[in-house]
Amino acid sequence: MAAPWExxxxxxxxxxxxxxxxxxxxxxxxxxxxxxxxVHLFVPHTTAAVTIQxxxxxxxxxxxxxxxxxxxxxxxxxxxxxxxxxxxxxxxxMLGNHLCWPLERGRFKFGTxxxxxxxxxxxxxxxxxxMGFASLG
Numbered sequence: 800m801a802a803p804w805e806x807x808x809x810x811x812x813x814x815x816x817x818x819x820x821x822x823x824x825x826x827x828x829x830x831x832x833x834x835x836x837x838v839h840l841f842v843p844h845t846t847a848a849v850t851i852q853x854x855x856x857x858x859x860x861x862x863x864x865x866x867x868x869x870x871x872x873x874x875x876x877x878x879x880x881x882x883x884x885x886x887x888x889x890x891x892x893m894l895g896n897h898l899c900w901p902l903e904r905g906r907f908k909f910g911t912x913x914x915x916x917x918x919x920x921x922x923x924x925x926x927x928x929x930m931g932f933a934s935l936g
Contacts, residue, residue, distance in 0.1 A: 804841075804929040805831065811922035815868070815890075817852070817860040818917040820928070825906060827930055834905050836934040840898045843929065846887035846921035848894035854914025867893070867920075887920035894918050902932070 805827050809818060828838065842849050853859040871889045878885035898915070901908040907915070917928060 804931050807928045807930055809917050809926045809928065811917075811919040811924055811926060813919065814922055815864050816919045816922065817850075817863060818919065819854060819914050820917050821854065821907060821914045824915060824930060828902055828905055828932070831932065833902060833932045833934070835936045836902055836932055838898075838900050838902050838907070839931040839933065840900075840915070841929045841931075842891075842896045842917070842926070844891070844896070844926055846884055846891050847924075847926055848891045848896055848918040848920070849898050849928065850894045850916050850918055851898065851900070851909075851913050852916055853912040854916075855912050860916070884921045890920045891918070 807820075807823065807827065809820065811818060824838065824840070840849050852863065867890050868886075871886045871893070873886045875886070880888065900915075907913075917926065919926065
């Protein structure tokens, strides 16, 4: 019996970045012959997240990084966590560690501008996502 989760490895290059992963996820769905149903994504890290946002304009990713840094600055003398990455934990919690999204005929069913991003907040690192599928057919 095949494993219920497909593990996807992502090598991030920056301290904070939004990595577009839609094409990668659709390639996994094609390889697994997933057609119509719900894709489940889970990020098993406490300083990374997954989100859906506009994919047409790269300035949106830049603006998200800036807004999150302004809301939760990396440096804050009031943080208590000994590893020094409290801001990464907070940002990951704000975005979330999982998504569930429809797949139709092997493609994500998105609005016009949407794409999936892996959000790194404590990189660069080698990360993973787990991808599963529930068929509706």
